Amino acid sequence: MSGQPREGTRRVFFALWPSDAERRALAAATQAQIEAAAGRAVPLADLHVTLAFLGDVAAARLGELAELGQQVAVSWQGPIPIELSFERLACWRRPQILCVLERAPGEPAALLAGALKRAALAAGFAPDLKPFRAHVTVARKVVQLRSAAAIETVTWESAALALVESRGGAAGPLYSVLESQLLGKNKKVHEKH
Numbered sequence: 001m002s003g004q005p006r007e008g009t010r011r012v013f014f015a016l017w018p019s020d021a022e023r024r025a026l027a028a029a030t031q032a033q034i035e036a037a038a039g040r041a042v043p044l045a046d047l048h049v050t051l052a053f054l055g056d057v058a059a060a061r062l063g064e065l066a067e068l069g070q071q072v073a074v075s076w077q078g079p080i081p082i083e084l085s086f087e088r089l090a091c092w093r094r095p096q097i098l099c100v101l102e103r104a105p106g107e108p109a110a111l112l113a114g115a116l117k118r119a120a121l122a123a124g125f126a127p128d129l130k131p132f133r134a135h136v137t138v139a140r141k142v143v144q145l146r147s148a149a150a151i152e153t154v155t156w157e158s159a160a161l162a163l164v165e166s167r168g169g170a171a172g173p174l175y176s177v178l179e180s181q182l183l184g185k186n187k188k189v190h191e192k193h
Contacts, residue, residue: 008058008059008060009056009057009058009059010056010057010059010062010165011055011056011057011165011166011167012054012055012057012062012065012163012164012165012166012178013050013051013052013053013054013163013164013166014050014051014052014054014069014113014116014161014162014163014164015048015049015050015051015161015162015164016048016049016051016082016084016109016156016158016160016161016162017048017158017160017162017164017177017180018047018048018049018156018158019156020044022154022155022156022157023044023045023047024044025154026047026086026100026136026138026154026156027041027044027047027138029086029100029151029152029154030089030098030100030138030139030151033089033098033149033151034098034138034139036144037091037098037139037142037143037144038142038143038144039096039097039098039139039140039141039142039143039144040139040140040141040172041138041139042137042138042139042140042172045175046173046174046175047136047137047138048136048162048164048175049084049109049134049135049136049156049158051109051112051113051116051132051161052113052116052117052120052127052128053127053128054120054125054126054127054128055126055127055128057125061125062163062178064123065120065123065125065163066163066178066179068119068120068123068125069116069161069163069179069181070179070181070186070188071119072112072115072116072119072161073160073161073181073182073183073184074181074184074185074186076112076115076161076183076184077184078108078111078112078183079108080159080183080184081157081158081159081183082106082108082109082112082157082158082159082183083106083108083155083156083157084102084106084109084134084155084156084157084158085102085103085106085153085154085155085156086100086101086102086103086136086151086153086154086155086156087100087101087102087103087150087151087152087153087154088100088101088103088148088149088150088151089101089138089148089149089150089151090135090148091142091148095140096140096141096142097137097139097140097142098137098138098139098142099135099136099137099138100135100136100138100151100154101133101134101135101148102134102135103153105133105134106134109132109134110132110134112161112183113132114132116161117129140172158183159182159183160180160181160182160183160189161180161181161183162177162178162179162180162181163177163178163179163180164176164177164178165178
């Protein structure tokens with residue numbers, strides 16, 4: 001998600017955005033492996049799980065996209081919160097990232113990701129249609145690529161869906177939550193990120 005969006009557009013995605021305590025727990029569980037991989041740690045405030053990447057979206061359509069996210073969140077019938085348990089690290093060689101993966105693929109997050117992608121397509125957006133795989137990128141520009149390794153299990157519980165903007169920065173992408181909507185409720189969460 002690095003790079004600058006085209007003029008008049010903003011690079012956005014839907015995500016599960018964890019609490020500060022959940023981010024700190026994941027950072028503590030992965031610190032040694034990040035150092036061993038000689039990568040650049042993702043800033044603590046930016047750790048998240050991407051559900052649906054939309055890419056460059058016309059700035060004039062951001063309100064429509066936020067409304068779409070709200071509709072999907074309000075109609076969510078799955079478990080609340082969505083629980084994700086991360087317990088292993090993997091190095092993805094092509095993007096040179098170190099990420100944490102779930103113990104077992106979680107169906108609720110995959111269902112929410114699918115609902116968001118279908119709704120976005122139906123509304124004329126162009127989401128990335130790669131199969132959903134819950135992961136959290138914890139380091140970029142990894143030099144020492146190693147095989148998967150276990151970490152102490154870290155559980156995230158997400159009860160809200162976030163619409164997030166990604167902007168290019170000198171040290172990597174910078175993220176800002178544009179809107180956050182509680183799952184299963186018609187209530188926005190106003191958090192400053």
